[in-house]
Amino acid sequence: MTAPMDAILAGIAARAAAARAYLAADDFLDRITPPSLREAASAYLQRGGKGLRPAVVLLACGAAGGREEWALAAAAAAEVTHNWTLIHDDVLDRDEQRRGAPTVHAWGAAQAEEVGLAPAEARHYGVALAILGGDVGPSWAAHLLARLPENGVTSAADAFALATSLAATTVPAILTGEAEDVELSRAPLDDVTLERVEGMLARKTGALYAWCAAAGATLAGASYDIILKLKEFALLCGTAFQHVDDTLPFVSDEARLGKPAASDLREGKRTAVILGAWARASAPERVFIARTLGRGDAPPAELAELKELLCRRGGVAFARARAGEYYERAQGILAAAPPGEARELLAGWAEYMLTRDR
Amino acid sequence: MTAPMDAILAGIAARAAAARAYLAADDFLDRITPPSLREAASAYLQRGGKGLRPAVVLLACGAAGGREEWALAAAAAAEVTHNWTLIHDDVLDRDEQRRGAPTVHAWGAAQAEEVGLAPAEARHYGVALAILGGDVGPSWAAHLLARLPENGVTSAADAFALATSLAATTVPAILTGEAEDVELSRAPLDDVTLERVEGMLARKTGALYAWCAAAGATLAGASYDIILKLKEFALLCGTAFQHVDDTLPFVSDEARLGKPAASDLREGKRTAVILGAWARASAPERVFIARTLGRGDAPPAELAELKELLCRRGGVAFARARAGEYYERAQGILAAAPPGEARELLAGWAEYMLTRDR
Numbered sequence: 043m044t045a046p047m048d049a050i051l052a053g054i055a056a057r058a059a060a061a062r063a064y065l066a067a068d069d070f071l072d073r074i075t076p077p078s079l080r081e082a083a084s085a086y087l088q089r090g091g092k093g094l095r096p097a098v099v100l101l102a103c104g105a106a107g108g109r110e111e112w113a114l115a116a117a118a119a120a121e122v123t124h125n126w127t128l129i130h131d132d133v134l135d136r137d138e139q140r141r142g143a144p145t146v147h148a149w150g151a152a153q154a155e156e157v158g159l160a161p162a163e164a165r166h167y168g169v170a171l172a173i174l175g176g177d178v179g180p181s182w183a184a185h186l187l188a189r190l191p192e193n194g195v196t197s198a199a200d201a202f203a204l205a206t207s208l209a210a211t212t213v214p215a216i217l218t219g220e221a222e223d224v225e226l227s228r229a230p231l232d233d234v235t236l237e238r239v240e241g242m243l244a245r246k247t248g249a250l251y252a253w254c255a256a257a258g259a260t261l262a263g264a265s266y267d268i269i270l271k272l273k274e275f276a277l278l279c280g281t282a283f284q285h286v287d288d289t290l291p292f293v294s295d296e297a298r299l300g301k302p303a304a305s306d307l308r309e310g311k312r313t314a315v316i317l318g319a320w321a322r323a324s325a326p327e328r329v330f331i332a333r334t335l336g337r338g339d340a341p342p343a344e345l346a347e348l349k350e351l352l353c354r355r356g357g358v359a360f361a362r363a364r365a366g367e368y369y370e371r372a373q374g375i376l377a378a379a380p381p382g383e384a385r386e387l388l389a390g391w392a393e394y395m396l397t398r399d400r
Numbered sequence: 401m402t403a404p405m406d407a408i409l410a411g412i413a414a415r416a417a418a419a420r421a422y423l424a425a426d427d428f429l430d431r432i433t434p435p436s437l438r439e440a441a442s443a444y445l446q447r448g449g450k451g452l453r454p455a456v457v458l459l460a461c462g463a464a465g466g467r468e469e470w471a472l473a474a475a476a477a478a479e480v481t482h483n484w485t486l487i488h489d490d491v492l493d494r495d496e497q498r499r500g501a502p503t504v505h506a507w508g509a510a511q512a513e514e515v516g517l518a519p520a521e522a523r524h525y526g527v528a529l530a531i532l533g534g535d536v537g538p539s540w541a542a543h544l545l546a547r548l549p550e551n552g553v554t555s556a557a558d559a560f561a562l563a564t565s566l567a568a569t570t571v572p573a574i575l576t577g578e579a580e581d582v583e584l585s586r587a588p589l590d591d592v593t594l595e596r597v598e599g600m601l602a603r604k605t606g607a608l609y610a611w612c613a614a615a616g617a618t619l620a621g622a623s624y625d626i627i628l629k630l631k632e633f634a635l636l637c638g639t640a641f642q643h644v645d646d647t648l649p650f651v652s653d654e655a656r657l658g659k660p661a662a663s664d665l666r667e668g669k670r671t672a673v674i675l676g677a678w679a680r681a682s683a684p685e686r687v688f689i690a691r692t693l694g695r696g697d698a699p700p701a702e703l704a705e706l707k708e709l710l711c712r713r714g715g716v717a718f719a720r721a722r723a724g725e726y727y728e729r730a731q732g733i734l735a736a737a738p739p740g741e742a743r744e745l746l747a748g749w750a751e752y753m754l755t756r757d758r
Contacts, residue, residue: 073572079579130535134528157586163696167582170492173531174579177488177571180538184567188560202546202560209542209567213535214431221437221532224525228515338521 047397050390057100057110058093061117068118070185074178078153082146082175083182086125089141094283094395095120095254101391102255102272104384108262112193116204116257119186123208123250126179127216133172134224136338137305139296147172180209196261204257212253219246227310231320231332234312240364243284244277251280268379275375275392282368283395288313289358289365292349294399304345310336318360319352327351369396405755408748415458415468416451419475426476428543432536436511440504440533441540444483447499452641452753453478453612459749460613460630462742466620470551474562474615477544481566481608484537485574491530492582494696495663497654505530541566554619562615570611577604585668585694589678589686592670598722601642602635609638626737633733633750640726641753646671647716647723650707652757662703668694676718677710685709727754 045053065087074080096117103113131137132145139145144152151161151168159167187208190201222242226234255276259269291306292315306313316335323331334340334348352358372392379385403411423445432438454475461471489495490503497503502510509519509526517525545566548559580600584592613634617627649664650673664671674693681689692698692706710716730750737743 070568070572073569073576075576076579076583078583079576130531133531136524159586166494169527170582171579173488173491173534174575174582176531177534177538177575180535181567181571181575184542184564188564188568198560199556202556202563205560205563206542206546209539210428210546211431213539214428217532217535217539218431218433218437221434221529224528224532225434225436228517 045386045390047390047394050387050394053387054092054094054097054391054394057097057117060100060110061093061096061114061121062087064114065118065121068186068189070182078150078171079174079178082129082150082171083126083178085146085149086128086140087121089143091141093121094391095124095250098251098254098276098388098391099258101384101388102258102276103262105379105382105388106259106262106264106268106272107380108258108264112195113258113261115186115189115193116261119183119208120250120254120257122179122182122186123213126176126182127220129172129176129179131220133169134220135305135309145172146175180213183208190261200260204260207256208253212249215245215249219243219249222246223311226312227336229312231312231316231328234317236314236317236364239312239314239317240281244281247284247287248277248280251283252277271375271379275372275388278368278372278375279392279395282365282372285314285361285365285368286396286398288315289361290399292353292358304342304349307335307345307348308338308340314361314364315352315357317357319355319357322355323351327355365396403744403748405748405752408745408752411459411745412450412452412455412749412752415455415475418458418468419451419454419472419479420445422472423476423479426544426547428540436508436529437532437536440487440508440529441484441536443504443507444486444498445479447501449499451479452749453482453608455749456609456612456634456746457616459742459746460616460634461620463737463740463746464617464620464622464626464630465738466616466622470553471616471619473544473547473551474619477541477566478608478612478615480537480540480544481571484534484540485578487530487534487537489578491527492578493663493667503530504533538567538571548619558618562618565614566611570607573603573607577601577607580604581669584670587670589670589674589690592675594672594675594722597670597672597675598639602639605642605645606635606638609641610635629733629737633730633746636726636730636733637750637753640723640730643672643719643723643726644754644756646673647719648757650711650716662700662707665693665703665706666696666698672719672722673710673715677713677715680713681709685713723754
């Protein structure tokens with residue numbers, strides 16, 4: 043059913059590039075001063091990224107019978123939304139690297155140290171810059187969605203409905219998912235069920251993909267039934283994607299990931315990898331897992347041992363299997379959508395979401 | 401022209417209460433979990449607050465010939481917007497108290513310490529909770545503004561325009577003002593002009609008041625000319641208000657303020673108080689000011705000496721005089737609006753903005 047992977051990748055890259063070009067021609071950032079704030083708000087976008095969310099907006103629009111350019115402003119808004127949630131999430135997760143360069147808060151701190159601030163003051167400045175830089179994001183997305191009617195096709199009512207659903211429904215779901223992620227990291231492992239973890243993943247990651255597909259289909263003028271089907275498809279793919287994402291630190295190296303592989307373990311993230319291994323671990327292994335997971339100051343050797351143990355007890359295989367189940371359900375839903383090149387590309391996008399290694 | 405101050409205060413309090421009642425009956429927060437995130441997003445609102453922004457929305461609607469209840473959702477959105485910017489601003493300013501109780505990040509840290517986290521981990525958890533709790537705000541405001549047409553009068557087009565202007569114009573102005581505030585705190589005092597400080601204040605504080613007045617007038621169906629006049633009036637009052645706010649730590653005690661009086665001095669805020677005193681200070685006094693201002697670890701005795709010096713060199717008087725000039729210009733603009741009870745209350749609101757002591 044799907045095209046060869048290199049054609050899929052080229053198809054995704056072309057959509058990501060189109061959304062990026064739309065963003066580059068937009069003037070919103072011009073009103074943001076001082077320059078450090080503008081830089082903070084847009085740094086990750088300058089570094090590329092896979093552009094999977096804008097791609098699904100455009101592909102869903104095409105698959106639902108629309109012209110992809112009608113959805114460009116929504117694709118750009120999806121990328122901007124993902125971007126600002128990353129900026130804040132990197133503070134929450136204390137990640138220092140993103141896309142092969144310093145995270146916004148780490149970059150801000152380095153800048154402040156350069157002009158002579160003491161390390162603690164510099165770190166505070168970095169966090170302040172990341173908070174404000176992220177806060178620019180919802181504004182930027184609102185600006186972009188207000189531009190939708192410029193395409194000559196979208197009504198103001200549809201633009202308003204999409205802006206409201208992104209801001210008032212999707213973003214709260216993402217934030218709820220992130221807060222649950224933080225809270226679960228502190229929960230005893232025996233209390234953490236797969237259902238809770240997958241609910242959290244669906245909100246943290248799936249919700250924005252669901253909005254992307256629904257937005258693309260809405261802008262194509264699709265029927266309510268098609269909109270809901272594509273939305274469900276993307277929600278499942280987004281959740282599968284996060285399962286796969288959680289396995290990458292175990293199978294890929296830091297250079298490919300663009301961030302430290304042990305970050306999730308240090309933060310004590312409760313992923314399907316952890317749950318899968320926990321279920322199969324012996325009593326002494328469980329003691330070791332509970333003691334080491336979430337210890338910010340765990341020595342690298344212990345983290346390496348933890349990583350190895352989680353793989354050995356089938357954690358990575360379990361998470362991949364869960365991702366595979368979500369993928370199967372997603373492809374089943376897509377098969378009910380009208381056939382055509384865009385549907386094939388969307389199916390290929392789903393396949394890429396499952397098989398990517400970075 | 402204005403009513404007695406107790407009538408003015410009662411008028412403002414009634415509007416603030418109406419907006420609060422609208423918020424209390426709204427169901428947005430129900431979709432926010434876990435409970436800690438819901439609590440973080442709404443804690444300050446539970447503590448009251450003066451409700452000056454919702455009051456100006458409703459009074460501007462009345463002054464422009466509308467019925468105040470048409471603007472309730474916009475008044476609630478203004479309060480929610482102020483609320484989330486406070487949550488993030490408190491992290492930036494490292495304030496521990498707000499409205500007589502712990503700030504969100506301080507409260508989160510205390511909760512985390514109670515369940516056994518080490519102090520540094522607990523502080524990080526508190527900041528994470530404040531980031532996510534604040535991030536809920538723009539979503540909440542978008543939800544409220546989408547409800548405007550429920551009043552049976554406001555068109556979806558007007559609601560969309562107000563939501564877009566709040567998110568895409570007003571909020572970026574606030575964030576730009578806050579970032580300028582942080583940046584100015586680190587600038588050499590000789591480089592800081594009154595023009596830069598007042599531009600920053602107009603964005604940080606004036607912009608939201610300007611939106612409030614414009615929203616109220618728009619929802620009344622006022623002419624473009626009236627909308628612009630009321631907007632300019634509120635921008636000037638908001639800037640005057642911030643000048644007055646910056647003098648309060650010098651003339652009011654902490655119990656009345658609900659926050660530590662020395663916070664601005666420790667953060668090195670460049671206010672009109674500082675500029676006024678700096679201009680009149682002797683060379684040795686300037687050395688002392690430059691050395692002590694912005695020193696996070698300055699001993700209380702030195703901060704007390706700095707406070708006393710800034711007053712003695714006319715800093716507070718200078719800031720109050722600047723506020724007075726803004727107030728005069730604002731009242732001059734208001735005199736051009738149609739006369740009536742709402743205009744009188746709005747004039748009284750402006751007077752309160754200038755004379756309040758907490």
